[in-house]
Amino acid sequence: MKLKEVIKKIENEFPIALAAKWDFPGLQYGKNKFEVKKIMICLDLTTAVLNDAISNKIDLIISHHPFLFNEKIKKIKLKYKNKIIEQLQKHQIAIYGLHTQYDSSKKGMNSKILDDLKCEDVKSYRNINFIKYGKLPEEINFDDLIVKLKTIFNIPYVQFLNWDNEQKIKKIAICAGAGGDLINKIKSDEIDVFITGEMKWNDWILSYENKNSVIVLNHFMENYFTNDMDIILKKIFLKDDISIKKHDIKSPIIYK
Numbered sequence: 001m002k003l004k005e006v007i008k009k010i011e012n013e014f015p016i017a018l019a020a021k022w023d024f025p026g027l028q029y030g031k032n033k034f035e036v037k038k039i040m041i042c043l044d045l046t047t048a049v050l051n052d053a054i055s056n057k058i059d060l061i062i063s064h065h066p067f068l069f070n071e072k073i074k075k076i077k078l079k080y081k082n083k084i085i086e087q088l089q090k091h092q093i094a095i096y097g098l099h100t101q102y103d104s105s106k107k108g109m110n111s112k113i114l115d116d117l118k119c120e121d122v123k124s125y126r127n128i129n130f131i132k133y134g135k136l137p138e139e140i141n142f143d144d145l146i147v148k149l150k151t152i153f154n155i156p157y158v159q160f161l162n163w164d165n166e167q168k169i170k171k172i173a174i175c176a177g178a179g180g181d182l183i184n185k186i187k188s189d190e191i192d193v194f195i196t197g198e199m200k201w202n203d204w205i206l207s208y209e210n211k212n213s214v215i216v217l218n219h220f221m222e223n224y225f226t227n228d229m230d231i232i233l234k235k236i237f238l239k240d241d242i243s244i245k246k247h248d249i250k251s252p253i254i255y256k
């Protein structure tokens with residue numbers, strides 16, 4: 001299938017119009033006429049992903065985080081990125097960023113994580129597509145929620161702020177990735193806990209002042225994308241002669 005057709009199918013599911021204004025999603029390198037037989041999915045296009053793609057003769061790499069972010073392919077400053085681009089050009093591998101158009105979708109990561117937690121009535125919070133929220137069928141303890149999150153994301157530690165160790169949780173809001181600055185949108189009388197991947201110090205202070213409970217899981221939580229997109233693309237291209245492969249990047253962060 002031609003690259004143009006592949007992209008059309010993906011954008012039918014995740015229209016670029018859903019992306020944030022500040023984002024740089026979509027096709028970043030590749031020509032419409034490229035023939036696509038093998039797709040690789042990853043959180044970020046790293047050197048390890050590139051090497052895996054080359055040895056598996058991949059035609060298109062779909063990363064969650066756009067590889068080129070407000071930068072022109074000919075004016076990239078980072079050495080490692082230049083090396084990757086050189087290899088992409090040599091092997092004619094296309095790259096595509098499936099970022100906030102996925103995040104804000106009803107079928108995106110935030111909704112899916114709330115589904116995993118067994119939340120009901122999952123929808124955008126206060127019409128902000130990047131924050132989804134839902135209600136648990138029954139209240140659970142704060143600590144039990146942390147255990148569930150550690151299991152889903154396979155992480156040993158979380159950072160959190162709560163107001164009472166006995167706090168019960170029913171209404172959960174989430175913005176995976178760097179969603180900490182959205183804490184100012186969260187009303188503590190509407191949401192029992194806000195879950196995100198990264199939060200700056202000022203936002204921790206604001207959470208404290210506004211009496212918000214928060215759980216911060218680290219940005220690597222978004223590797224959730226890799227598995228989810230593997231399932232989604234296998235459905236989209238079920239009848240096409242295209243194989244889908246995923247590459248779970250290694251988190252560069254070590255916990256001790």
Ligand SMILES: [Zn+2]
Pocket residue numbers: 065176177178219222
């Ligand atoms: Zn992210």
